[in-house]
Amino acid sequence: MEQFVNSMVGYAIRATDGDLGRLDEFYFDDETWTIRYMVVETGNWLSGRKVLISLAALGKPDWKSRTFSVNLTRDQVRNSPDIDTQKPVYRHHETTLHEYYQWPMYWQGGYGANYVGIYGGAMGMSPGPIPVNEEPVERLSTTGERPVNPHLRSTEDVIGYRIFATDGKIGHVEDFILDDENWAMRYLVVNAGNWLHGRKILLSLQWVKRVEWVDSSLHFNLSKENIKKSPEFDHTKAVTKDYVDKLHDHYTGCDK
Numbered sequence: 001m002e003q004f005v006n007s008m009v010g011y012a013i014r015a016t017d018g019d020l021g022r023l024d025e026f027y028f029d030d031e032t033w034t035i036r037y038m039v040v041e042t043g044n045w046l047s048g049r050k051v052l053i054s055l056a057a058l059g060k061p062d063w064k065s066r067t068f069s070v071n072l073t074r075d076q077v078r079n080s081p082d083i084d085t086q087k088p089v090y091r092h093h094e095t096t097l098h099e100y101y102q103w104p105m106y107w108q109g110g111y112g113a114n115y116v117g118i119y120g121g122a123m124g125m126s127p128g129p130i131p132v133n134e135e136p137v138e139r140l141s142t143t144g145e146r147p148v149n150p151h152l153r154s155t156e157d158v159i160g161y162r163i164f165a166t167d168g169k170i171g172h173v174e175d176f177i178l179d180d181e182n183w184a185m186r187y188l189v190v191n192a193g194n195w196l197h198g199r200k201i202l203l204s205l206q207w208v209k210r211v212e213w214v215d216s217s218l219h220f221n222l223s224k225e226n227i228k229k230s231p232e233f234d235h236t237k238a239v240t241k242d243y244v245d246k247l248h249d250h251y252t253g254c255d256k
Helices: 074-078 091-101 224-228 241-252
Strands: 002-004 012-015 018-029 034-041 050-054 067-069 152-154 162-165 168-179 184-191 200-204 208-212 217-220
Touching: 002 184, 012 074, 018 050, 018 074, 034 184, 050 091, 168 200, 168 224, 200 241
Parallel strands: 012 067, 162 217
Antiparallel strands: 002 168, 012 018, 018 034, 018 152, 034 050, 162 168, 168 184, 184 200, 208 217
């Protein structure tokens, strides 16, 4: 099932022995566009501290009650390594966190290292690696001592990124749509602003030509005219397979 990322912000996060707080944002791996962590705002019980929780700890979501249950106790979270989510997350931070909770390390082939879509074909395929104009996979930190993970990104930070077609700007990122079976992001919801009078557009991450992280922009291998003629997208309704089929048929049949 497809879920809007923004609609999940504020979900209750529940430990095995009580509430942990509320979902603040997600961190995703920009090589596979797969969610890796939830950032949880703990509120008064932990002095408002924000904690990272891997999807390895996530149980079956309760969509009706807007609740995510995790197989952790409050004490485990209270005593977990304190990682400042306002700063870059270093690989050694992730390693310390995974060792503490005994979570598999996804970057070594552990939990969720490679996802396989449940639909197959256009809707189920992960976008795969996307060309980026930036740094190598691992670089030294500013102190020159420890490697950084440059591929861990915040969904909150990417909202607002500018979106470009092959022949010009079309709008900005307003939301993401992910597959809740494997937590891989499939689509961007784009606000076209003045260009199309505020119309919302759905674009598959399969069609990204490159990402400019430093420039806060994503470039698609699509023309403005073909995007303009794409099937109308109603962001107030669930994304159906019928709509996705029409969307992919449209771009398959046009000259990008």
